[in-house]
Amino acid sequence: MPNNIAVDKQGRIKNRASMSDTNLLLTITILVFFALYAFAVFFLGGSFTKPQSFLNILNNNASLIVLSCGMSIVMITGGIDISVGAVTGLVCMCCAVYLEGHGGNLVTALLIGLGVGLAFGIVQGFLVAHLGIQPFIVSLAGMFFAKGMTTIVSKEPVRVTNESFLAIKNIRVTVPGLGAYNSKTGAYIPAYVEIGVLIALAVVVIMFIVLRWTKLGRSFYAVGGNNQSANMLGINVRRTKFLAHVLCGLLAGLGGILYFLHVGSGDVANGAGDEMNAIAASIIGGTLLTGGVGNILGTFFGVLSLNTIKRIVSSMGFDEAWWSNITVAAMICLFLVIQSVVLIRKNKKRV
Amino acid sequence: MQEGAVLELRGISKFFPGVKALQNVDFTLRAGEVHALMGENGAGKSTLIKCLTGVYPKDEGEIYMAGHDKPVTIRSPQDAQNIGISTVYQEITLCPNLTVAENMYIGRTKGNLTRWKRMNKGAGKILKDLGIPAAPGQQLSSCSIAVQQMVAIARAVDMDCKVLILDEPTSSLDESEVAKLFKLMRDLKARGVGIIFVTHFLDQVYEISDRITVLRDGQLVGEYVIEDMPRVQLVSKMLGKELGDISDIKKASDKAADMTSVPVLEAEQLASAAGIKPFDFSIHKGEVNGFTGLLGSGRSECVRAIFGADRVSGGTVKVNGKSVKIRKPLDAMKQGIGYLPEDRKLDGIIGDLSVRDNIILALQVMKGFFRPFSRAQAEAFADEYIKKLEIKTASSDTPINSLSGGNQQKCIVARWLLTDPVYLILDEPTRGIDVGTKTEIQKLVLELAGEGKSVTFISSETDEMLNTCSRLIVMRDRKVVGELKGEDLNQDMIMSTIAGGEAQ
Amino acid sequence: MTTETKTPVKKKSRSVGEVLKNMTRHQLFIPVAALVLLVLFNLIADPSFFAVSLKENSLGNPVLSGNIISVLDNASELVLLAIGMTLVTASSGGQDISVGAAMAIAGSVIIRLVCGGRVSVDTMQTSLILAVLAGIGVSMLFGAFNGVLVAYLKIQPMVATLILFTAGRSIAAWINNNQLPIVNDQVFKYAGTFIPGIPIPTPVFITILVILAFWLALKFTNLGLYTQSVGINANASRLNGLDPKMIKLLTYVILGACVAVAGFIRVSRSGSINYSRIAENIEMDAILAVALGGNALGGGKFNIYGSILGAYVIQFLTTTLFKYNVPSTALPAYKAVVIILLVVLSAPVVREKMSHIKKSSKRAKEVA
Structure with a gap:
């Protein structure tokens, strides 16, 4: 019997020593973010010290946060969706044209936006889950379809002048206790966030809950971990994959609306490249490309890290546009290689 | 139903196109016993398990469960679980990225939310009860394979299973892990669970089982109580050979190879990443030898190590007395070694390519990237061997996929003959092919030896080994346990050596 | 004649059916059928589509012009990419989506060397051959980068090439310090336009040369x-002495070389480069060409000539759509529909269902 207890203890000790993959990667991500920001504050100072400049990262990336949440969910199930950026652009354009060109009302416009995203999610989900086509090919086609449709809807940029829209767009929610004094006039300027940020944060919280506590959320992980096993364990793999894509599509629609709220116009260039940013944020946030591992909180910090490093790179004097893309690619590459090496080593260990 | 039985299968048959996989098989499992299901490849063990768990629909027969008046119908693994039949497979069918507790509960709880606290508490209790050294909150992949297997069993136990099927659970476990698993099995037995244990390891069968049911060629050979069944008897039942019932096999006189010369290949303490115990091996010019042992005993891993197919982790190899390094298959090929792999589909044929390309592949690779054979030359090679080995194919342009198993195998043999090897390794060349081709291949082996080539021949059928080999290396549980030659080379000795332990 | 009339009608129709069946089974059936459909459509809609005339271009050289010539000319880059993409698909079972971005890099390297860092040059500063070779070398290096990620780190091809897809155009801009140099030297433009005295566009010749090179490579x-x-069975290939990783890497490097030549043609057409627009969306067309050529996107057996034909069909489609005033930015939408139709039709699930339907309809016929 004492022998048994010893083994039991061993098990527990082991448990304490080794974190789950998800938590390990999440911890790394959060540490990386704080390290980056601390680096920026100490060595670059300037605007990084102002609360508003931190909040502006949120203001500028509310849409990306939502897109990344959707991307992470699909990636956790072992898939990928590279159409989200183009869908964002399409949603912006549809909303703008409807509001401006057809004089539509705001609620319908928003519903159109969500509907477009949902439609992409349903079609792509069906092709991936039920016809077994590679998610990458499906969403690549989706991306090109959305890009093409955007220009079919309107080739010219559409600025929205709808008053009720502008009223919502310009809502500034001040954050109590944060603010800065203007260096010239000495006036106190309270720090603010846009309404989109609140929605994005709500999405993060909701998706975090979904992934952590709902059956559906756990099935995402199970399917990504090993879809044959998941099937054996009594999970409907096809339905789970389908729902992941639908959710991602819906969030892409919502992300499009937030983008629209932020820029206030429809433009062919809207959301361009955001699929890469979303993938990068997810990867940096600790989502494994092979599926099964990931955390929405990590993704949130992934977005923050990504944009912090972009700002660091630009404030270090590399302010040409291309550096931001190269930085993103380098970060994807770095984290991909880390993941791949970790995986290969893990597999070897198991053998 | 019989007294004390939890599960009875009566007259189960299963037909696949052209094959009778199971014919009228009966099987009875009693509460609180470990019942080993034994049989060589193709005996129908896994088909029986799959019929029982609803993976395949059975064609005939009935399944009775204790507590059900009528025969039960099982259409899916889910159905099987619902009536209390749980299966734990050789490969872990859990999700490595989830926690131990989640793996025990996912897919079978009610409600839309995961209640972590309750789940962890429940899991903790079961794990403690069963003495499984894992914490509920631990990620599954951080547990050893044995513990993962136990978690799968714990899940099954918690689903209130009356019948637990363990399908080769020990094949990837080491000795201490097997001991842990057995302890758990004994606990379950004491609780009255009936356990069906499928394995290839004889020692384990004798350690844990109460009864044995033997299948052969889809038919029931018999059910035996373990005490009444000596090992040698069991092996003979599995192989379908009665002791002393062996016709005198005449050895061709020209097979006597010169055993005093320098060996064509000599390996010392060779070991590979596939997990075999280091072994010594040698083969002489014109000799045919073989590895024998039950499936999973490590015979394939040995020859793979010689050919460099698995990562070699130790030992030395000499070819014609000279020390050589064989790290990858090409190294072996350059030494004149050919290897026909055990799994034709996975490792042998290049499916969509033509018969011609499949035949010339090895020689072509040895010749080099920039020196392809001309179409005419390749055609000539292919046609020569199609004729020589009587490969039945529409043309040399036909994709190898569309050939029958036997003809595919002949193509692979042709591939290696074309390289004019000094030493040819044939791992189960006769598996899954028709009888005519089997004898052709055996004849061919003898012919090759007559030409002065050395051959290592592996087959699950002892007859074939005795017909062809002049020396047999016997393996059990991944190590070499004996070598038979001359007088000793007969069924009885092979069986008793395979069985080990209480050999008479 | 007499024997033919004697054969029962039923038998004859069956043989016709068999011929049709064999035709549809042929790997090149889809691209050829698509080409025939496009040709027929244009013939009916407006036969003048096929008119070819000899006109003088801005330099006073007599050159051939017309839609057909423009199809042959404009398809050149796509054909080159399709060739490389076919090899990559065959060996690794995935596609390289960075080819457009990599073309920008190769073009940028060539322009940079030819301009020697200046914004506008009238005569080339570096020998053209050297510049092109450098472009090819750089592009092969990037190909090797992709190849290592795919073969050695075992990252899915499309995800691995995503990195270069994201960064490629920025790297291209960085190479030229984000300037947009212009080469006014007419010799530089020979490769992308016409060589004086020859009325056929030069890219057509380059394409033929490359196709010839691959024909020789496949033969010798x-x-x-x-x-x-390697693409069909990497395990078995390894047991036959091949090095699957090395071969996968090799195909990516070869694709790199194809990309560089395509990039050279593209920059040579105008003598300038636009980093974000050059060869935009061409990766989609290249993948489509491979699929259209009857090659399985999952890898394995390939037919390079199918992909080449596929590339011409796509360009034919593009030119036709242009003729009917479909804006170039909207093209991706149409092509996305085509690619989805193709992959859906070739999806195993769909194939199984279709063969099921065929069988049951056959059975119904037999019963009737």
Whole structure:
């Protein structure tokens, strides 16, 4: 019997020593973010010290946060969706044209936006889950379809002048206790966030809950971990994959609306490249490309890290546009290689 | 139903196109016993398990469960679980990225939310009860394979299973892990669970089982109580050979190879990443030898190590007395070694390519990237061997996929003959092919030896080994346990050596 | 004649059916059928589509012009990419989506060397051959980068090439310090336009040369056999002495070379480069060409000529759509529909269902 207890203890000790993959990667991500920001504050100072400049990262990336949440969910199930950026652009354009060109009302416009995203999610989900086509090919086609449709809807940029829209767009929610004094006039300027940020944060919280506590959320992980096993364990793999894509599509629609709220116009260039940013944020946030591992909180910090490093790179004097893309690619590459090496080593260990 | 039985299968048959996989098989499992299901490849063990768990629909027969008046119908693994039949497979069918507790509960709880606290508490209790050294909150992949297997069993136990099927659970476990698993099995037995244990390891069968049911060629050979069944008897039942019932096999006189010369290949303490115990091996010019042992005993891993197919982790190899390094298959090929792999589909044929390309592949690779054979030359090679080995194919342009198993195998043999090897390794060349081709291949082996080539021949059928080999290396549980030659080379000795332990 | 009339009608129709069946089974059926459909459509809609005339271009050289010539000319880059993409697909079972971005890099390297860092030059500062060779070298390096990620780190091809897809155009801009140099030297433009005295566009010749090179390579090396073996069964290939990783890497490097030549043609057409627009969306067309050519996107057996034909069909489609005033930015939408139709039709699930329907309809016929 004492022998048994010893083994039991061993098990527990082991448990304490080794974190789950998800938590390990999440911890790394959060540490990386704080390290980056601390680096920026100490060595670059300037605007990084102002609360508003931190909040502006949120203001500028509310849409990306939502897109990344959707991307992470699909990636956790072992898939990928590279159409989200183009869908964002399409949603912006549809909303703008409807509001401006057809004089539509705001609620319908928003519903159109969500509907477009949902439609992409349903079609792509069906092709991936039920016809077994590679998610990458499906969403690549989706991306090109959305890009093409955007220009079919309107080739010219559409600025929205709808008053009720502008009223919502310009809502500034001040954050109590944060603010800065203007260096010239000495006036106190309270720090603010846009309404989109609140929605994005709500999405993060909701998706975090979904992934952590709902059956559906756990099935995402199970399917990504090993879809044959998941099937054996009594999970409907096809339905789970389908729902992941639908959710991602819906969030892409919502992300499009937030983008629209932020820029206030429809433009062919809207959301361009955001699929890469979303993938990068997810990867940096600790989502494994092979599926099964990931955390929405990590993704949130992934977005923050990504944009912090972009700002660091630009404030270090590399302010040409291309550096931001190269930085993103380098970060994807770095984290991909880390993941791949970790995986290969893990597999070897198991053998 | 019989007294004390939890599960009875009566007259189960299963037909696949052209094959009778199971014919009228009966099987009875009693509460609180470990019942080993034994049989060589193709005996129908896994088909029986799959019929029982609803993976395949059975064609005939009935399944009775204790507590059900009528025969039960099982259409899916889910159905099987619902009536209390749980299966734990050789490969872990859990999700490595989830926690131990989640793996025990996912897919079978009610409600839309995961209640972590309750789940962890429940899991903790079961794990403690069963003495499984894992914490509920631990990620599954951080547990050893044995513990993962136990978690799968714990899940099954918690689903209130009356019948637990363990399908080769020990094949990837080491000795201490097997001991842990057995302890758990004994606990379950004491609780009255009936356990069906499928394995290839004889020692384990004798350690844990109460009864044995033997299948052969889809038919029931018999059910035996373990005490009444000596090992040698069991092996003979599995192989379908009665002791002393062996016709005198005449050895061709020209097979006597010169055993005093320098060996064509000599390996010392060779070991590979596939997990075999280091072994010594040698083969002489014109000799045919073989590895024998039950499936999973490590015979394939040995020859793979010689050919460099698995990562070699130790030992030395000499070819014609000279020390050589064989790290990858090409190294072996350059030494004149050919290897026909055990799994034709996975490792042998290049499916969509033509018969011609499949035949010339090895020689072509040895010749080099920039020196392809001309179409005419390749055609000539292919046609020569199609004729020589009587490969039945529409043309040399036909994709190898569309050939029958036997003809595919002949193509692979042709591939290696074309390289004019000094030493040819044939791992189960006769598996899954028709009888005519089997004898052709055996004849061919003898012919090759007559030409002065050395051959290592592996087959699950002892007859074939005795017909062809002049020396047999016997393996059990991944190590070499004996070598038979001359007088000793007969069924009885092979069986008793395979069985080990209480050999008479 | 007499014997033919004697044969029962039923038998004859069956043989016709069999001929049709064999035709539809042929790998090149889809691209050829698509081409025939496009040709027929244009013939009916407006036969003048096929008119070819000899006109003088801005330099006073007599050159051929017309839609057909423009199809042959404009398809050049796509054909080159399709060739490389076919090899990559065959060996690794995935596609390289960074080819457009990599073309920008190769073009940028060539322009940079030719301009020697200046914004506008009238005569080339570096020998053209050297510049092109450098472009090819750089592009092969990037190909090797992709190849290492795919073969050695075992990252899915499309995800691995995502990195270069994201960064490529920025790297291209960085190479030229984000300037947009212009080469006014007419010799530089020969490769992308016309060589004086020859009325056929030069890219057509370059394409033919490259196709010829691949024909020779497939004939005089084991490139075809090795890539197909590795793509179909990497395990078995390894046991036959091949090095699957090395071969996968090799195909990516070869694609790199194809990309560089395509990039050279593209910058040579205008003598300038626009980093974000050059060869935009061409990766989609290249993948489509491979699929259209009857090659499985999952890898294995390939037919390079199918992909080449596929590329011409796509350009034919593009030119036709242009003729009917479909804006170039909207093209991706149409092509996305085509690609989805193709992959849906070739999806195993759909194929199984279709063969099921065929069988049951056959059975119904037999019963009737």
